[in-house]
């Protein structure tokens with residue numbers, strides 16, 4: 001039987017993620033379009049994004065925050081290109097985005113003293129192997145495996161190297177211990193449901209010190225240059241962006257931040273996301289065919305919630321047929337208009353990835369779950 005309740009909002013994509021409840025294009029009415037981002041009102045809007053973000057995140061006063069080009073990838077590559085070189089690097093990788101930063105560091109920047117500490121989809125690598133005398137690059141939440149680091153206790157508070165954290169699918173939905181993070185990056189298109197193309201870069205005082213004291217051995221394109229003659233560009237942390245931002249996206253980011261404040265700030269955002277994970281976990285507990293890809297419950301992501309199919313029928317299929325079966329299941333749900341974009345990431349094992357970030361309503365997650373059973377049964381019957 002088809003369930004008779006549908007999610008009010010079927011958008012469960014892991015990026016761009018669903019807009020906040022109640023969003024409409026009218027929130028952009030006051031966007032400063034057709035004006036210079038360097039004029040006083042433009043700078044004020046950009047400065048407001050930075051100020052509201054800092055306050056929501058509880059950033060320490062001496063940490064800096066900048067809006068940079070090219071989304072989270074831009075922010076991470078700006079960090080890697082400006083900071084790496086003086087020390088060996090420990091690279092943690094347990095899914096495809098962590099692996100991307102390995103490629104940047106090893107193949108592009110050619111840091112020879114690199115150690116790759118990796119694990120397969122579903123697991124975390126051995127965090128005890130990390131040496132904090134070295135620089136450390138890691139993703140807080142592995143968006144494509146749904147495996148997150150459960151806390152920051154494994155990161156040395158006293159350390160000589162820098163900790164560089166891609167936090168894009170964690171920030172605003174998970175608590176980040178700022179005293180253990182020197183660099184964090186994210187984009188607007190994830191937990192707050194903003195738009196792509198703009199990145200955010202958090203720098204600790206030690207990260208700024210590194211930028212000022214170290215001249216990278218490689219060229220830095222203008223888009224990546226955070227310092228001039230050994231002095232960091234202070235304007236970029238006040239909203240004087242490296243190049244032209246979209247003022248429509250800026251307006252949208254402001255709307256998402258005001259909404260975030262209205263649901264209780266960071267604590268409220270985290271609670272919303274954890275409630276989504278809890279709803280799915282309760283369903284998985286009783287499921288005859290679904291399990292978490294994350295093996296250790298403590299590492300289950302509350303944002304990119306990745307599920308594997310696990311039943312005698314599914315295990316009996318050849319690998320290609322398993323992938324085809326999941327595709328059919330995802331297409332059925334998409335066709336019914338109950339869940340868009342919930343297939344696993346292309347490089348991940350076949351399965352489902354349901355975004356449970358803070359803009360997703362738990363009532364929509366709960367409405368989706370019976371549909372997953374319905375679609376699974378249709379696929380098993382071979383009668384999609």
Ligand SMILES: Cc1ncc(COP(=O)(O)O)c(C=O)c1O
Nearest residue numbers: 015071072073097143168169187
């Ligand atoms: C962990 C992680 N890093 C990097 C990216 C790339 O982000 P963007 O496309 O915003 O640059 C993503 C996108 O999903 C991500 O989840």
